[in-house]
Amino acid sequence: MAERPGWRQQAESLGFRFHSIGGQPYWDESVHYRFTLPQIESGIEQPTQEIHELCMDLVSRAVRDEEYLRRLALPERFWDLIRSSWVRGEPHLYGRMDFAYDGENPAKLFEMNYDTPTSLYEAAVFQWIWLKDCIEAGRLPAATDQFNSLQEKLLLALGILAPKIHARMHFASVRDSIEDRATVEYLEDLARQAGIRTSYIAMEDIGRTAEGRYTDCDNNVIEAIFKLYPWEFLFADEFSQYLESAAATWFEPPWKSILSNKGALALLWELHPQHPNLLPAFFETPAEAASALPSGWVRKPLFSREGANVELVTLQGEHLEAPGPYSDFPYVRQAFHALPKFADSYALIGSWVIGDQPAGIGVREDDSLITRDSARFVPHIVV
Amino acid sequence: MKRSRTIELVLMGTVPLLLSACEPPSPPRPQTAAAPTVAYQGLAECISDGKVSADICEKAYADAVQAQYRDGPRFDSLDDCQAQYGYDQCHHIQTSSGGWFMPALAGFMIGRALSNNGGYNYGYGYGGGFGQPLYRTRGDRAEWRTASGERFGGAARGPYSPSVAQTLSRGGFGMSSAARASWGG
Numbered sequence: 001m002a003e004r005p006g007w008r009q010q011a012e013s014l015g016f017r018f019h020s021i022g023g024q025p026y027w028d029e030s031v032h033y034r035f036t037l038p039q040i041e042s043g044i045e046q047p048t049q050e051i052h053e054l055c056m057d058l059v060s061r062a063v064r065d066e067e068y069l070r071r072l073a074l075p076e077r078f079w080d081l082i083r084s085s086w087v088r089g090e091p092h093l094y095g096r097m098d099f100a101y102d103g104e105n106p107a108k109l110f111e112m113n114y115d116t117p118t119s120l121y122e123a124a125v126f127q128w129i130w131l132k133d134c135i136e137a138g139r140l141p142a143a144t145d146q147f148n149s150l151q152e153k154l155l156l157a158l159g160i161l162a163p164k165i166h167a168r169m170h171f172a173s174v175r176d177s178i179e180d181r182a183t184v185e186y187l188e189d190l191a192r193q194a195g196i197r198t199s200y201i202a203m204e205d206i207g208r209t210a211e212g213r214y215t216d217c218d219n220n221v222i223e224a225i226f227k228l229y230p231w232e233f234l235f236a237d238e239f240s241q242y243l244e245s246a247a248a249t250w251f252e253p254p255w256k257s258i259l260s261n262k263g264a265l266a267l268l269w270e271l272h273p274q275h276p277n278l279l280p281a282f283f284e285t286p287a288e289a290a291s292a293l294p295s296g297w298v299r300k301p302l303f304s305r306e307g308a309n310v311e312l313v314t315l316q317g318e319h320l321e322a323p324g325p326y327s328d329f330p331y332v333r334q335a336f337h338a339l340p341k342f343a344d345s346y347a348l349i350g351s352w353v354i355g356d357q358p359a360g361i362g363v364r365e366d367d368s369l370i371t372r373d374s375a376r377f378v379p380h381i382v383v
Numbered sequence: 384m385k386r387s388r389t390i391e392l393v394l395m396g397t398v399p400l401l402l403s404a405c406e407p408p409s410p411p412r413p414q415t416a417a418a419p420t421v422a423y424q425g426l427a428e429c430i431s432d433g434k435v436s437a438d439i440c441e442k443a444y445a446d447a448v449q450a451q452y453r454d455g456p457r458f459d460s461l462d463d464c465q466a467q468y469g470y471d472q473c474h475h476i477q478t479s480s481g482g483w484f485m486p487a488l489a490g491f492m493i494g495r496a497l498s499n500n501g502g503y504n505y506g507y508g509y510g511g512g513f514g515q516p517l518y519r520t521r522g523d524r525a526e527w528r529t530a531s532g533e534r535f536g537g538a539a540r541g542p543y544s545p546s547v548a549q550t551l552s553r554g555g556f557g558m559s560s561a562a563r564a565s566w567g568g
Contacts, residue, residue, distance in 0.1 A: 015395030040385065121395075128390050145385050152387040159480075174560045182395075189394035192453060195481050204557035205405035207550035215550045217405040218531065229560065239555030360386070382385055 003029050004133055015186075016126055018179045021374060027122060028376040029130055033347065033363050035382050039103055040147045040361075047107050047277040048097055048351045048358040051268075054275075055112065055259050056356070058267055059086055062258045071283060072263040073302055073330055075235050081243055082254045090253035092355075093157055093187075093226070094120070098371070099277075099349045102340035106276040109268075110337075110348065111300070115252050115260030116230050118179060119350060119377060121186040123362030124150035127379040145382040148360035150352055151190065157355040158194035165224050168197040169251075170216055173228040175202040180228045187226060203229050212245030224249040231257035232303045262300045266332045281334040289331060293319075296336045301329045307372040312336055314369070322370045339369055348375070393453070405553060422492040422517055422527060435493060443514025447491035451516040452476065454530040457483040469521035490517040490527055 011019040019027040062068035095114035101107035134140040173180040207215040214222040265281040298312040308324025339346035345365040366375040423429040429440035458464035464473035468486035517527040
């Protein structure tokens with residue numbers, strides 16, 4: 001289907017400033033994916049709910065058993081913080097699971113992004129507007145739908161949170177990433193709509209007091225903060241020594257560090273072997289780490305984002321490797337499962353969980369079997 | 384229906400993205416002279432003063448009126464609002480997402496930087512549009528307060544900010560990401 005004329009200007013005016021990356025399109029509406037309602041509900045929504053519940057169960061086991069935390073290579077000095085955030089029931093906002101799904105066979109979980117998922121705005125807003133425009137222009141039938149109640153569910157989750165935020169909620173990302181800034185700005189927008197007073201702060205600008213509280217640029221003590229910044233980075237930063245004394249409420253909460261870790265894939269498989277939506281996954285032994293990757297396996301560092309440092313060997317022995325900065329962590333091995341290929345592109349489905357409910361999907365297309373940060377975001381419809 | 388019924392945005396796309404608020408971005412803004420923030424009780428005073436153009440006055444005033452709904456003090460009860468801002472100074476606001484009491488606008492201020500063509504930089508200032516609301520509290524009728532309770536001019540803190548503390552150092556977060564070029568997810 002042809003692109004809508006003027007979509008770039010529309011994107012700019014709606015704050016979607018990263019619609020193209022390095023001259024290449026990131027938002028790509030020259031194609032779209034078409035799902036049936038049963039494909040969405042049985043093929044994606046139901047497995048998403050089920051795996052989310054397995055994830056919550058995994059966290060509740062891990063906070064009771066130090067062996068889990070050790071195997072996940074989480075720093076021991078933060079175990080109490082992780083445990084207490086779960087025991088206190090600190091709420092979480094959102095997460096994304098990435099599935100390979102060909103429309104027929106069970107969707108297979110590639111990984112979870114449960115701490116710092118991005119591509120939220122384009123999934124929640126811009127693909128919704130695309131569909132609305134296409135229906136209004138008569139290019140798609142009026143009954144066409146989309147699996148995307150992201151904004152509705154986010155507003156609901158933030159509305160429940162609003163009475164608990166006394167002064168304000170801070171929103172933070174690293175200073176130089178325009179893409180991260182937009183994701184944070186979108187969530188800040190929704191928080192304001194939910195009646196929460198908000199301010200933005202760059203991660204680098206966060207201060208600390210003599211008592212070990214965190215402060216913003218105006219020296220207000222930070223009480224609640226959404227950070228688009230991974231827990232493993234927070235743990236490694238100098239100011240992590242004040243995490244306990246700061247007594248701030250974090251979004252996502254510290255217990256999410258258990259699930260944003262690729263080791264969680266190995267633990268899920270250990271607890272639920274043969275689950276139709278899981279791929280076999282194991283922690284790499286030192287002997288394996290020192291030897292070549294056999295055919296039919298993928299190797300991922302415990303902490304890695306956007307395909308960085310992923311290495312795979314297909315069943316035919318083809319070897320692929322994505323470079324990256326995460327080589328200093330242990331690895332998990334996951335059984336190779338080919339992404340479905342449509343035309344010349346491999347498609348990965350990002351399935352969102354808001355609060356504790358499946359809330360919609362975004363499709364990413366890449367020319368490679370490893371989906372990287374350059375993968376194009378493509379809209380979808382449900383018919 | 385599997386999708387959201389409506390989509391509304393109140394913040395995105397309305398203001399340019401601001402970078403760090405604590406320190407000037409490096410390298411520092413070239414050719415941008417700092418201008419003193421100006422404040423007026425009303426639109427007429429702004430226009431007749433002549434320091435800024437009538438056009439800027441109008442834009443800033445409209446921004447300030449809008450911003451009070453977004454950033455202004457909010458109270459659950461009329462008594463709490465009046466205790467801080469004075470008898471007869473508070474009114475009730477009702478929106479689809481809830482209601483609250485807020486104090487009356489006592490004035491507005493205009494952003495703090497002159498751009499190199501002599502006009503005011505739209506969006507530079509206190510994190511929103513360049514016109515911001517000002518209030519007067521009951522205990523201190525002589526001075527304006529910003530929406531966050533700061534005394535106008537920014538030297539002292541008003542009663543609104545519940546918890547303000549001296550910051551000893553900054554920059555203790557963010558090093559891990561600087562060490563890795565890309566990490567989103």
